[in-house]
Amino acid sequence: MSENNLFLKAIHKKPVERTPVWIMRQAGRYLPEYRALREKYDFLTVCKTPELAAEVTLQPIKRFGFDAAILFSDILVVPEAMGQTLEFMPDHGPKLTPPIRSAEQVERLTTAEIVDKLQYVAQAIKVIRNELDENTALIGFSGSPFTLAAYMIEGKPTRHFKHIKGMMYREPQILEALLQKLTDGIVEYLQMQIRAGVQAVQVFDTWGSVLPLHLYEPFSARYMKEIAYKLQKNGVPVILFGMGGIDHLIQLGDSLAQALGVDWQTDMEQAIRLLHPEYALQGNLDPTVLYGSKETITREVERILKIFGKQNGHIFNLGHGIHPDVPLENVEHLVQEVRRISAELRKADD
Numbered sequence: 001m002s003e004n005n006l007f008l009k010a011i012h013k014k015p016v017e018r019t020p021v022w023i024m025r026q027a028g029r030y031l032p033e034y035r036a037l038r039e040k041y042d043f044l045t046v047c048k049t050p051e052l053a054a055e056v057t058l059q060p061i062k063r064f065g066f067d068a069a070i071l072f073s074d075i076l077v078v079p080e081a082m083g084q085t086l087e088f089m090p091d092h093g094p095k096l097t098p099p100i101r102s103a104e105q106v107e108r109l110t111t112a113e114i115v116d117k118l119q120y121v122a123q124a125i126k127v128i129r130n131e132l133d134e135n136t137a138l139i140g141f142s143g144s145p146f147t148l149a150a151y152m153i154e155g156k157p158t159r160h161f162k163h164i165k166g167m168m169y170r171e172p173q174i175l176e177a178l179l180q181k182l183t184d185g186i187v188e189y190l191q192m193q194i195r196a197g198v199q200a201v202q203v204f205d206t207w208g209s210v211l212p213l214h215l216y217e218p219f220s221a222r223y224m225k226e227i228a229y230k231l232q233k234n235g236v237p238v239i240l241f242g243m244g245g246i247d248h249l250i251q252l253g254d255s256l257a258q259a260l261g262v263d264w265q266t267d268m269e270q271a272i273r274l275l276h277p278e279y280a281l282q283g284n285l286d287p288t289v290l291y292g293s294k295e296t297i298t299r300e301v302e303r304i305l306k307i308f309g310k311q312n313g314h315i316f317n318l319g320h321g322i323h324p325d326v327p328l329e330n331v332e333h334l335v336q337e338v339r340r341i342s343a344e345l346r347k348a349d350d
């Protein structure tokens, strides 16, 4: 590990001179250089062309000097590699066809070709690692089994999740077969990313939050924990991120992950009390604070950093992805303030 890689030090709960910072969805539409590239190429072309994916991954690093880069791709390339057709509809979000609704369809999906079909991801990782300073960590990722299953079964973004939840209540064994297949495929996919050079992996469970608490463990958390368990032997830290507040988060508290992502609705003090220092914690500024004034951004950054004080094991991030229309200068201000305030807090006398 490079001595100056603050992200890796923090995830291993080692002392740092300031808190590392990166932002979920840091490569994307809020950046003019991203929008310019997207005028020439559609989203999936960028994902599937290693040089373009690498360029976009590095855009926010060049502009803001984040302490970690996250591979540019999408969670939905996995269902595509398993046999569904993936399209991104302008203004309507992703579409997967045909939606998975039966045991036969689950049976036909295959994880056998994930590593082959997603070689473009491994290639992108190699290009990025070549260009990235060793002080900046490279994070790989996957969607969680439940979140991927939600898109695969619903077929498109939805508010009520009636197809996946209907299946869970009507024919849970079909959903369980899909979740297990996804878990096996995700482990292989993340191992491929690790072999290609990522230094940490994050599992995004955006939709586990639509499960009632007593069903979060059996239908989402347990599969995320299986992924963390199976990735242990690679020696690469795992971050589990979900939405749903502290009650959902503590369900991940018996995992072998190194870090937990704290969503913006969760009280960081409570998260620390219940999960730290066993886990490094990542988060959790409300993404809409970036629509506020500079003073508000400073105040909110300071509030979160002060909860940790001098404790090790904090990675600063938003509590969910950045919105595409936030002012760039506010992002710049956020990064500056995390650096300034966290360094001052560490230097201060007790």
Ligand code: CP3
Residues within 6 Å of the ligand: 023, 024, 025, 026, 027, 028, 029, 038, 043, 070, 071, 072, 073, 074, 075, 076, 093, 094, 141, 143, 157, 204, 206, 320, 321
């Ligand atoms: O964080 C990063 O910068 C890395 C890249 C990344 C993207 N998507 C790029 C992207 C990551 C880690 C994701 C994860 C992802 N994708 C999640 C889980 C995390 C989360 O934020 O909730 C989910 C649910 C998806 C599925 C997805 N991809 C949706 C619903 C959409 C459309 C909505 C939207 O924001 O446009 C996407 C498209 C997408 N993925 C874009 C980007 C930059 C926008 C594509 C474009 O129009 O250029």
